[in-house]
Amino acid sequence: MNLAETHAAQVFLSHHDFVKGVALKYAPWPGLMDDITQQVFLEFMAKESKWDLSNDARPLLATMTRHIAMRLWRERTRQQPEVVQKLADHIRLLAEEREKPPRYEDKISVLRSCLQKLPEKSRELVELYYYNEIGTPEIAEQINMKADTVCRALSRVREKLRECIQQSMNQGGHAHA
């Protein structure tokens, strides 16, 4: 990799979370955000010689991400049953109606400190589902609970974390989950 490519990669990496935030806005489908981010990176690097990287790259990355997100969205949802497609399109419209992309890059760093403040059982649930990638039916079996109960517990954990992030960003200080 030459110097120009390295510089381009650095620029992209510095806006990695920003790209994810835009991807979330335009393609709210499970697992699609990472695919979109990957593809944006590949296409950004493929044309790195064309970009003027001396200025803010975010408008360019936002435009690229939006186009790629919509393309991958179409490809992914086309494979789904019609009833799921309709639901997905409804959710996508809801996400797009929000004025700005989520402040992903600001929130992600706060999230890590909020995770440390979770009660032990909640942390274990996060580890099982998000880090060990065990599905809710399997978790339910493992901890002897109903699957619906696990779903609701995960929902509560996410809400607590969201409140913690919000509190932390509003106050700029300590927050409790």
Added chain:
Amino acid sequence: MLDSDTLIQHYLEGTLSDAEAEQLHALLKAQPELGERLIQHFEMDAMLRATKPLAANNIIRPALLPKRRFTFATVTSVAALAACITLLGTWIVLPWLKSDVEETTASVAVLTRGVNLEWESAPITPGTPLSPGLLKWKSGIAQIEFYQGARILIEGPAELQLVSSGEATCTRGKLSANVPPQAKGFRINTPKGTIVDLGTELALM
């Protein structure tokens, strides 16, 4: 009949059945506030996945065919090393860098194309992010894409005041705009009044 939390979780896991999809869709239409909750859960779910500790067998798995000279993982490590070296030089120019960052974080649009543009102000090259302010050119055509998604073409002589990512004021020039659904509500102010897009193309002369 499942509760909304369970339905949302099934959506996030990608395990929604057709019946559950229909149920969730009906709930979203009946309870608009549920939509906002779902999006919030979706964002939090994505962020939680991103906090997963990296392991050798868990580094990003490309979903598309990356037949390239480099992979994201390789570039990450090389770029990180380069970043450390770059930082040594960066701190010296930090005051200037900071002012550049503050200025560019206010950008609301980008000049995507220019044809025979003859600027009255300092020349701007395609790809340049644009902050709120006045653009003036004597001749030529500029294509500007707003951060909100709207795209306008203006033929000079033209004067365009960028107000925000969803609003501009055009006091001179021939303008046409393409406003996709996600940019609904885009506003163009003119001497003769304000046009608010409702999801179509529009033109001003």
